[in-house]
Amino acid sequence: MFDLDGTLAESKSALDPEMALFLGGLLDIVRVAVISGGGWPQFESQLLSKLTVDGRLEDLSLLPTCGTKFYHYESGWKLLYAENFTEAERIKILTSLKQVVEKSDFKIERTWGEQIEDRGSQITFSALGQAAPIDAKKDWDPDFAKRQKMRERLGQVIPEFSVRLGGTTSVDVTRPGIDKAYGIRKLRDTLSIPIHEMVFVGDALFPGGNDYPAKEAGVVCIQVRDPNECKRVIETILACLTGENHHKPIGPAS
Numbered sequence: 001m002f003d004l005d006g007t008l009a010e011s012k013s014a015l016d017p018e019m020a021l022f023l024g025g026l027l028d029i030v031r032v033a034v035i036s037g038g039g040w041p042q043f044e045s046q047l048l049s050k051l052t053v054d055g056r057l058e059d060l061s062l063l064p065t066c067g068t069k070f071y072h073y074e075s076g077w078k079l080l081y082a083e084n085f086t087e088a089e090r091i092k093i094l095t096s097l098k099q100v101v102e103k104s105d106f107k108i109e110r111t112w113g114e115q116i117e118d119r120g121s122q123i124t125f126s127a128l129g130q131a132a133p134i135d136a137k138k139d140w141d142p143d144f145a146k147r148q149k150m151r152e153r154l155g156q157v158i159p160e161f162s163v164r165l166g167g168t169t170s171v172d173v174t175r176p177g178i179d180k181a182y183g184i185r186k187l188r189d190t191l192s193i194p195i196h197e198m199v200f201v202g203d204a205l206f207p208g209g210n211d212y213p214a215k216e217a218g219v220v221c222i223q224v225r226d227p228n229e230c231k232r233v234i235e236t237i238l239a240c241l242t243g244e245n246h247h248k249p250i251g252p253a254s
Contacts (some may be wrong), residue, residue, distance in 0.1 A: 018231060019230075033060070034063065174224050
């Protein structure tokens, strides 16, 4: 299982060709799942548009918005479930987010696109906007301090919801208990794979990070700093499972 932003790909960017090949090689021999705070359109543009794994998509499970939605492939991508907010919940979260941002002590000089995105089952605040360039996002909150303060304030205002850090500049709000641990348990029940046989790879496995629930769920977790480190992890997994060295490109996935 993989996180998407900051793990398989740079934030809001598509998989690079090497990562697409590594994932194709992995799908040849094991089941793969991707669980991310991103919405379904993000999965389509960042992940699916770059994979060429026809015939193996049945072994790929996709869980957008931190596992609050679950898609599987069956002659096309099918939505198994969605834990969407009620209208009252949605209004309360959006109002609280705006209030906390207005009272925050950090300054945002420029934004690229909308800051708040309603993904149905998750509402995400992206400090610099949904279309901010990667370099600007990496420089804005490298030590997570700004968003940790925001998370703490939101926790006081809307304690009935779960608030976690995601990506490089974002804060994700979901219903309590609806997080990546929830998605992992859904994955266990749907695929009949015990949690102790799963491995999760992500870049936000620290307390408060949106990958941390995977660790709380009891999955074996591997922390990575970026997609390049993730490639080395996949490379090692492939070598262990096949006995082959995949440092060189593993050939086109067909």
